[in-house]
Amino acid sequence: MTSNLANEPARVAAMYRKMLLIRAFEEAAGESFFAGNVRGSVHQYIGEESIAVGICENLRDDDYLTSNHRGHGHSIAKGAHPRAMMFELFGRVGGTSNGKGGSMHIADFSVGMLGANGVIADGCTISVGAAQAFRLLGKDSIVVNFIGDGGINRGPFMEALNWAKVYELPVLFVCENNQIAATTTTRLVTAGEGIAKRAESFGLPAHTIDGNDLFEVDGTAARVIGEIRNGSGPQLIQAMTYRLRGHFAHDQAGYRDPAEVEAALGREPIARTEAWLRENGMSADEIAAMRAEVDSEIAGYVAEALAAPWPDEGTAFTDVQDVGAPVRGEAVQ
Amino acid sequence: MTSNLANEPARVAAMYRKMLLIRAFEEAAGESFFAGNVRGSVHQYIGEESIAVGICENLRDDDYLTSNHRGHGHSIAKGAHPRAMMFELFGRVGGTSNGKGGSMHIADFSVGMLGANGVIADGCTISVGAAQAFRLLGKDSIVVNFIGDGGINRGPFMEALNWAKVYELPVLFVCENNQIAATTTTRLVTAGEGIAKRAESFGLPAHTIDGNDLFEVDGTAARVIGEIRNGSGPQLIQAMTYRLRGHFAHDQAGYRDPAEVEAALGREPIARTEAWLRENGMSADEIAAMRAEVDSEIAGYVAEALAAPWPDEGTAFTDVQDVGAPVRGEAVQ
Amino acid sequence: MTQMTYAEAARMGLREEMLRDPAVWALGEDLGYEGGMAGQYKGLQDEFGPDRIVDTPISENTIMGAAVGAAIAGTRPIAEMRFSDFAMCAVSELVNQAAKARYMFGGQARVPLVARMPIGIRGGIAAQHSQSPEAWYTHVPGLVVVTPATPADNRGLLKAAIRCDDPVVYMEHKGLWGVAGEVDEDDQEPVPLGVARIARAGSDVTVVSWAAQVAVALEAAESLAGEGISAEVIDLRTLWPWDREAVLASAGRTGRLLVVHEAVRVGGFGGEIAAEVAEELRIPVARLGGARIPIPFSVPLEEAYKIKADRVAARVREMLA
Amino acid sequence: MTQMTYAEAARMGLREEMLRDPAVWALGEDLGYEGGMAGQYKGLQDEFGPDRIVDTPISENTIMGAAVGAAIAGTRPIAEMRFSDFAMCAVSELVNQAAKARYMFGGQARVPLVARMPIGIRGGIAAQHSQSPEAWYTHVPGLVVVTPATPADNRGLLKAAIRCDDPVVYMEHKGLWGVAGEVDEDDQEPVPLGVARIARAGSDVTVVSWAAQVAVALEAAESLAGEGISAEVIDLRTLWPWDREAVLASAGRTGRLLVVHEAVRVGGFGGEIAAEVAEELRIPVARLGGARIPIPFSVPLEEAYKIKADRVAARVREMLA
Numbered sequence A, B: 001m002t003s004n005l006a007n008e009p010a011r012v013a014a015m016y017r018k019m020l021l022i023r024a025f026e027e028a029a030g031e032s033f034f035a036g037n038v039r040g041s042v043h044q045y046i047g048e049e050s051i052a053v054g055i056c057e058n059l060r061d062d063d064y065l066t067s068n069h070r071g072h073g074h075s076i077a078k079g080a081h082p083r084a085m086m087f088e089l090f091g092r093v094g095g096t097s098n099g100k101g102g103s104m105h106i107a108d109f110s111v112g113m114l115g116a117n118g119v120i121a122d123g124c125t126i127s128v129g130a131a132q133a134f135r136l137l138g139k140d141s142i143v144v145n146f147i148g149d150g151g152i153n154r155g156p157f158m159e160a161l162n163w164a165k166v167y168e169l170p171v172l173f174v175c176e177n178n179q180i181a182a183t184t185t186t187r188l189v190t191a192g193e194g195i196a197k198r199a200e201s202f203g204l205p206a207h208t209i210d211g212n213d214l215f216e217v218d219g220t221a222a223r224v225i226g227e228i229r230n231g232s233g234p235q236l237i238q239a240m241t242y243r244l245r246g247h248f249a250h251d252q253a254g255y256r257d258p259a260e261v262e263a264a265l266g267r268e269p270i271a272r273t274e275a276w277l278r279e280n281g282m283s284a285d286e287i288a289a290m291r292a293e294v295d296s297e298i299a300g301y302v303a304e305a306l307a308a309p310w311p312d313e314g315t316a317f318t319d320v321q322d323v324g325a326p327v328r329g330e331a332v333q
Numbered sequence C, D: 001m002t003q004m005t006y007a008e009a010a011r012m013g014l015r016e017e018m019l020r021d022p023a024v025w026a027l028g029e030d031l032g033y034e035g036g037m038a039g040q041y042k043g044l045q046d047e048f049g050p051d052r053i054v055d056t057p058i059s060e061n062t063i064m065g066a067a068v069g070a071a072i073a074g075t076r077p078i079a080e081m082r083f084s085d086f087a088m089c090a091v092s093e094l095v096n097q098a099a100k101a102r103y104m105f106g107g108q109a110r111v112p113l114v115a116r117m118p119i120g121i122r123g124g125i126a127a128q129h130s131q132s133p134e135a136w137y138t139h140v141p142g143l144v145v146v147t148p149a150t151p152a153d154n155r156g157l158l159k160a161a162i163r164c165d166d167p168v169v170y171m172e173h174k175g176l177w178g179v180a181g182e183v184d185e186d187d188q189e190p191v192p193l194g195v196a197r198i199a200r201a202g203s204d205v206t207v208v209s210w211a212a213q214v215a216v217a218l219e220a221a222e223s224l225a226g227e228g229i230s231a232e233v234i235d236l237r238t239l240w241p242w243d244r245e246a247v248l249a250s251a252g253r254t255g256r257l258l259v260v261h262e263a264v265r266v267g268g269f270g271g272e273i274a275a276e277v278a279e280e281l282r283i284p285v286a287r288l289g290g291a292r293i294p295i296p297f298s299v300p301l302e303e304a305y306k307i308k309a310d311r312v313a314a315r316v317r318e319m320l321a
Ligand SMILES: Cc1ncc(C[n+]2csc(CCOP(=O)(O)OP(=O)(O)O)c2C)c(N)n1
Pocket: A069, A070, A118, A119, A120, A121, A147, A148, A149, A150, A151, A152, A176, A178, A180, A181, A182, A243, A247, D029, D058, D060, D082, D086, D089
């Protein structure tokens, strides 16, 4: 399906820019990882940008988003600042968590981004609870939970589907189906016809779309999120996509069929959106300029992050809890 | 559907006797609880006897059964001896666990009864693993897991459905749908069209039957268990039934609509089977005799259990583990 | 002063907090009609409605996980797990999420939830319904751990737990539900977290305990008094933070420390207290706790597991010998 | 003798047991192509097939629960949880089922599974991928808890864990995967469970540790030696059962005990050891463990959490002062 987005080249261009920002952020994160400036696991969102951007385009700041391990794209799309995110990846003061969380725990509560999550599917149950709180507090906000096609096989996600429908909560589950979980082809460990049928068996309307088609994502999100905000109860969108890189930066994905990757490149969202923009009046120069602008913006954040101060080791002992907070020194340590 | 069981009055009579045995056992267990001779939670199977008997009639001793908190009926049907079971409820030497387990942990491995379980749905994942072991060991046995209509909303059960189908394991899930979970009407906390649709969404054939109809249970079980043993992969039977008593002995079920209970009594399996037997050549005297025989058998076990010795307190410290076993006395205790 | 049971006092405390703050709510199985395992929620669904006393599916992961989300989103949920044994079905939600969110997100999140999970032996409910895993949660940064021993504390500490801005593991002892005690209805103040209670003053030995074992320790102290041995009994009330100063002060005075808990002795919280006191004061320390066995069902076996007053008294005599 | 890494040695031990006993198998995520987080399963799926090295869905409850059922049914499964943090998604299966089945069923069941759940800091994987919850499992009757510190032990103890007829929580330290050491390929014998290793003999103080902290303790002992302080370093190897006799004998000789672990100090297993030694020997005891904070991500913060050799040495000096 298409949305009125097709009539709004300017909005497409803005969303395209956000996709470029995510792509550039992820490329820079990967390079910084290999340069030894970023530690830990860096799960890149490369090739899936249109999903987060298309969904979040239809959210308000007071709507919540819960993510998983692959959360950079979700965060930027929801409005988290890539500068603070880059600082967090570098573990510096000024990072979204001032260095306490890192890539797998990016969060920006000021824009309703409740956090990436290192434990698959734990974000799903958190989401339904947040939606329950909205109801108690009389807010008309909704919660969007991103889950992978591997994550759908965890019990907490399935419990959350039932729970969300039992209480008719304003929750949108978005399953990003890139057909793989780390090195495992999810088809081989997923019984039945897939997540759409499962969601329907819990009474949730399920919509399977081409996640790499920005227009289809935006159109579906606009309609579904509108319905949820108007009380439709929970729904699920299965966005078909493809993970163009390894599971994380240090995975060369040798288990991948090169032909498959080749084919996927032809469907990747940025090129597709770019082609549409070219056909709809944006010049090659304008696009090149936008790309250059985005690349230098991200490059600037990397440079700033590298120069930014490390957190004082004393901050390791703050933000734990009020009562019973850690006291440094032998006795309680 | 009906099975050839209708042509075998003798087999019907034998199964009817087993149902009477379960009923008598549960009545005695309840009375013993109120008499103060049995402690803890006694979850009676009264009104659901035809399910366990009809299913287990089609199992072999080397097939496994995993149960839940309401396991007395499952155990007797699978071949556990009611005498040892009664001793266990009384906490005496000679009980199935020599008093270590009690009602919620009845087990008889000699007949493939792998145990009741105090944690809802934990038996489901145990079941798929046991089936995986059968495959590794080259056995053609199957595993039957009993789960309640409340238990289906726990994640581990849903994970187990997917898992069983992914590996095409010889597992039969039997959902005993008595429409209630403790004091909660499960319809109110179960989204969608129910367990059959859910199981189908995982690729499992699902069969909804009248669990109080012994003939339908036996017929369905015979066919389905045969298919599973021949490699059909996992299947699910939803047996509709009704819990005639409270959740456990000390629950007066005041939340129940008396009219509903009244109506349910008209559908209860023992009376229905008895009516069939009367129509098919069994006399009232024969039935009365059988009832009397069963009642006195159970009464005898109660008397024996009351007189049986309590376990020596020293046995509290055995059966824990080999390496690192508990040593009595201050130092390690 | 009014006499009421441990369960009634908890109900009173919860009701007071629900009246005081509309953001306080509870979720769990069978809270409405049943009113909780011991009536600790009785009538509250009628009073506050099904959106604040929520009957849930049997979905432990989601009861805890939803509480985390609801707490982060600005409410104060009480996740009723019925038994600490069932709470073991939701450890990731409590330990990986609730306990760490505030820290991982650099202080952006607050998780004011109460993970309510009764512990202990009630009699004949065996291995999967009788555990006392409180030591686990003291080991988890971000969590507060509370173990009330009296009706008054089960009202006042529950109120404090609900008002706490961080996740609190609230562990009532199932054996105490029906125990009655004095409660001052007029005093609406919470009992502060982290402050121990001297349950009985004494001078020869300090006996530290919590939950149901406090009564056992007091019984032992009473019988020891008859022999001229003066035991001071401390009810810790909160295990994290535990009242280190009060325990060290008492043990410093008496010169001997005995920790008594129902939980398994190996790896129990008694080790933390005994080790801490031994490190600080170099005085004789001892621990009494359960044998490293699952809780058995049969009466004599269950009795064999329990730490009775006579064993506590005997251990004290040994220490004084 | 051959030089190999901690991960390679584990792979060798598993392969030997799989060759020896067809009932031994492993299940978990990404064991086939990936060969496990550190290659500890590399090539084994090709050698033994997908039914013995099973790639599973992301279903932690079922990975552990299926292992329980498969163990009860006569096989010897290794449930690979990847991180002890993820094993927190399957605590009921391990603690309520695996640990108790034998007991609850009066000895009818045996549950010979290995719950393999690596612990510890590897560097920059933060709060949900770096925990060390070994103390929890020592507190659970029915479980054996193993924490190998060297390549040779990671081969020999894994073999012993696989052969054990009761559930074993096998906790490799993620920081040790790439550490190389001597392994005697010809010696196929398991390393016995419950027997500590004197990593370095000494006479002034006994330093007890396990897993990655053993190397830290040895480094401290080395520097202390330069000051004429002789520290005995004990690698506990198995936390339950722990080698009480060896520790008491050593501490009795040296007259001082220091326990060092990476896990959070509060509620850590160091409390059990220190308390036990203090009760038995009345000698100075001390503990070093992590601060009660989640593991932070950034380098300086993570470093601030760690117990380094200089802190161990300083603590020993204090004890001798
Ligand atoms: C409970 C849990 N189990 C396992 C992991 C390890 N893990 C991290 S990402 C991942 C694969 C996830 O695949 P999918 O859900 O499809 O998301 P994708 O990576 O494809 O975006 C796994 C197994 C984890 N983080 N949490």
